[in-house]
Every structure is written in structure tokens, then in C-alpha cells.
Amino acid sequence: MGLQEFWFIAIAVLFIGYFVLEGFDFGVGMLMPFLGRERSPRSDSEERHADAEVGEKRRRAVLNTIGPVWDGNEVWLITAGGALFAAFPEWYxxxxxxxxxxxxxxxxxxxxxxxxxxxxxxxDDPVWRRRCDLGIGIGSWVPAVLWGVAFANIVSGVAIDENKKVTAGLLDLLGPYALLGGATMALVFALHGAVFIALKTSGDVHEDAVRMAVRLSIPALIVGGGFALWTQLAHGTTWTWILVGVAAASLIAVVALTAKVREGWAFVFTTVAVIAVVVLLFGSLFPDVMPSTTDPAFSLTVENASSSPYTLKVMTWAAAFMAPVVIGYQAWTYWVFRKRISTAHIPDSIGLSLGRSK
Incomplete structure (x- = not known):
């Protein structure tokens, strides 16, 4: 295996890390409004205020599951983008x-x-917090869907001319296969997030997260299985059938495990499903990095899109020294913040008051 193939695999690994870790971050953001609702709305104003306080603590408990780690998870995307720029500038x-x-x-x-x-x-203002919750939701749903759309188009190919320029418009990127990819990413990330919340919480929030995971598991299995099968039939190779089977078996296991409230093992299998789908996409893509639907001769490959051998060699040495440090630090962060969270751990809201009535 040459350095070009090594860095293709390395970029795939970086995107695997990003989608596994940032995937449950997105899922938490997607589900936060649903898992933070008050359980029993009342008619009396004082009781409504008390229920609103409980709902706010539930939302904060959900958000705190990713509080110590979400920004570190985004480093994987920055690293993947940097590696893509340095190793395959034409692809970038x-x-x-x-x-x-x-x-x-x-x-x-x-x-x-x-x-x-x-x-x-x-x-400390309910209107301000609702607007922030809306921002968290939009900032979670939009990337989840668009990452699926983008990778589906990368695998299926887009119109690229002889100057290595994409000539397709935005609407050309929204075909049925791409939209199914977007739906797959969104549903699998939502399921991944629900299982993560169940793993990281206790009490009412945990119970609601388990119920949400049960509801999401079958739709994620159907949509994700359909996308994996379409990818395999249209773009896969013989060995990538294994990945289709792994993804399907993992999602089936999640259906069974969430029903039995085995959130630890369910999280393991949602992680395996995400890994299998990403490897399926990159495995179906290789040796191309961006296939051209205009003319196969215009496609970008690991050979014609890569940097010089010297650049790849320097990158390899840098990665060999830095990657263990970064991975070790992030693993330590997860270990430190490994305990479950409940609404009992959430203090009263603090912050600047805008003087509005709650």
C-alpha cells in the first residue's frame, strides 16, 4: 500500500471519528426539544411555572450530556478538512x-x-432560551441531512469537466439517492443521540430517551438499510457486501436492545452501524475520490488528485506523533465525564435577567 492509499484510508478514518462522535452530538441537538418537554402541563399559572422549570432542567440535563465533549468532537472535522487539503488538494x-x-x-x-x-x-430568560434551543435544533438537523446528501453525491458522482470543475447545479445534487442519504444520516444520528442520552442520564430523562430510541430504531433500520442496499447495488464491490450486512445486523440489534433497555450495548451497535455505513461509502468510492458523470476520464482518483510523495511522507510523520496525543486526550475527557446525569444534578438557572415575566 502506497502513501496515496494510506491517506485515503486516513481521511476515511477521520470522517468515521467525526460521524461517530459528532453524530450523537447532532442527535442530542435534534431530540433536545422533544426530551425536554414538561410531562404534565397544568392550567394553574403557578403550576405551569413549576412545570416550565422542570422542563428547563430536563433540557439542560439533555444538553449537559454533550457539554464537556461536543467542541472536542468537532476537531475531527477540522482535522479531516486539513488532511484532505494537504493530501489531496485537487479533491479539496x-x-x-x-x-x-x-x-x-x-x-x-x-x-x-x-x-x-x-x-x-x-x-436567564425563557424567550432567549427558546431561541437558543431553536438554534441548536437547526444547527443539528441541517448538517446531519446535508452531510448525507454530500456524501451520497460524492459516491454516485457529479458532472465534472476536463478542468476538474463541477458543472452541476444545486438542484442536480438533490436526486432521490442523495435525499435518501440525507434521511439516513438524520435518522441514524437521531437514534445514535437518543441511545447516547439514555446511556448518560438517569431518571425521567433516561426513560424518555429509551422510549425515543425505541421509536426511532425501526425507521432508522428501514431507511438506513435501503440506502446501504442502494449504495451496494449501484456502486459497491464484492467485499462491501460485508459492510451492508454489518450495518443491517447492527441496526437490527439496536431495535432489540433498546426494547430491552440495554442502552450500553445499543450504543455500541449504533456506533458500529455508523462505522459500517461510512466505510461502505469510502469503499464504494475507491479508487476514485470524485467520480465524473460527464466522462470517466475526468474523474478524480487517489493518483491524479494527490500531493507529491514528499508532502505525503511529511504528513505521515506528523500524524504518527500527533494522533496518539489527541486521541489520548479525548479518551481521557470521556473517562472523566463518564457518570450519568439527572435533573437532580442541575442547579437553578443563573444569568443576566432581561426583566421579562416568566
Missing amino acids: ATLFAGFYLPLLLILVALILRICAIEYRGKI
């Missing part, structure tokens, strides 16, 4: 120029989510 240039609008929307949504998470607790 064609991808970012051709998918400019979808990638810009992902970036804007991620910025919106970051601001909403960071500033949600700065002001």
Missing part, C-alpha cells in the same frame, strides 16, 4: 468549489449551534 478544490452552497450551509448551521450552546445559559 473540486469538492469545495462544486459543493460550495451545501458546505456553506453546514458551516453556518454549525456556527449557529455553537453560539446557541455557548450563550444559552448566559441570560
Whole structure:
């Protein structure tokens, strides 16, 4: 295996890390409004206020499951983008120029989510918090869907001319296969997030997360299984059938395990399902990195899109020294914050008051 193939695999591993870790972050953001609702709305104003306080603590408990780790999880995307730029500059240039609008929307949504998470607790005002919750939701749903759309288009191919320029428009990127990819990413991430919340919480929030995981498991199995099968039949190779089977078996296991409230093993299998789908996408893509539907001769491959051998060699040495440090630090962070959270651990809201009536 040469350095070009090694860095193709390395970029696939970086995206696996990003989708596994940021996937449950997205899922938590998607489900936060549903798992943070009050259980028994009352008619009396004082009781409604008490229920609102309980609902707020539930939402904060859900958000706190990813509080110590969500920003570290995004480092995987930055690293993947940097590795893509350095190892395959032609791939990077064609991808970012051709998918400019979808990638810009992902970036804007991620910025919106970051601001909403960071500033949600700065002001003690229900309207402010609702707006921040909306930002967290939008910043979770939009990237999840668009990442699925983007990778589906990368695998199926887009119109690329002889100058390595994508000539397809935005509507050309929204075909049935791409939209199914977006739906798959959204549902699998939502399920991944629900199982993660169940794993990280106790009490009422845990019970609601388990129920949500049960509801999501079958739709995720059907949609995700359909996307994996379509990918295999249209773009896969002989060995990638294994990945289709692994993804399907993992999602079937999640259906059974969530019904039995075995959230630990369910999280293991949602992780395996995400890994299998990403490996299926990259395995179906190789040796191309961006197939051209205009003419196969215009396709970008690991050979014609890569940097010089010297650049790849320097990158390899840098990664060999830095990757263990980064992975070790992140693993330590997860170990430190491994305990479950409940609403009993959530203190009363603090922050600047805007003087509105609650």
C-alpha cells in the first residue's frame, strides 16, 4: 500500500471519528426539544411555572450530556478538512468549489449551534432560551441531512469537466439517492443521540430517551438499510457486501436492545452501524475520490488528485506523533465525564435577567 492509499484510508478514518462522535452530538441537538418537554402541563399559572422549570432542567440535563465533549468532537472535522487539503488538494478544490452552497450551509448551521450552546445559559430568560434551543435544533438537523446528501453525491458522482470543475447545479445534487442519504444520516444520528442520552442520564430523562430510541430504531433500520442496499447495488464491490450486512445486523440489534433497555450495548451497535455505513461509502468510492458523470476520464482518483510523495511522507510523520496525543486526550475527557446525569444534578438557572415575566 502506497502513501496515496494510506491517506485515503486516513481521511476515511477521520470522517468515521467525526460521524461517530459528532453524530450523537447532532442527535442530542435534534431530540433536545422533544426530551425536554414538561410531562404534565397544568392550567394553574403557578403550576405551569413549576412545570416550565422542570422542563428547563430536563433540557439542560439533555444538553449537559454533550457539554464537556461536543467542541472536542468537532476537531475531527477540522482535522479531516486539513488532511484532505494537504493530501489531496485537487479533491479539496473540486469538492469545495462544486459543493460550495451545501458546505456553506453546514458551516453556518454549525456556527449557529455553537453560539446557541455557548450563550444559552448566559441570560436567564425563557424567550432567549427558546431561541437558543431553536438554534441548536437547526444547527443539528441541517448538517446531519446535508452531510448525507454530500456524501451520497460524492459516491454516485457529479458532472465534472476536463478542468476538474463541477458543472452541476444545486438542484442536480438533490436526486432521490442523495435525499435518501440525507434521511439516513438524520435518522441514524437521531437514534445514535437518543441511545447516547439514555446511556448518560438517569431518571425521567433516561426513560424518555429509551422510549425515543425505541421509536426511532425501526425507521432508522428501514431507511438506513435501503440506502446501504442502494449504495451496494449501484456502486459497491464484492467485499462491501460485508459492510451492508454489518450495518443491517447492527441496526437490527439496536431495535432489540433498546426494547430491552440495554442502552450500553445499543450504543455500541449504533456506533458500529455508523462505522459500517461510512466505510461502505469510502469503499464504494475507491479508487476514485470524485467520480465524473460527464466522462470517466475526468474523474478524480487517489493518483491524479494527490500531493507529491514528499508532502505525503511529511504528513505521515506528523500524524504518527500527533494522533496518539489527541486521541489520548479525548479518551481521557470521556473517562472523566463518564457518570450519568439527572435533573437532580442541575442547579437553578443563573444569568443576566432581561426583566421579562416568566
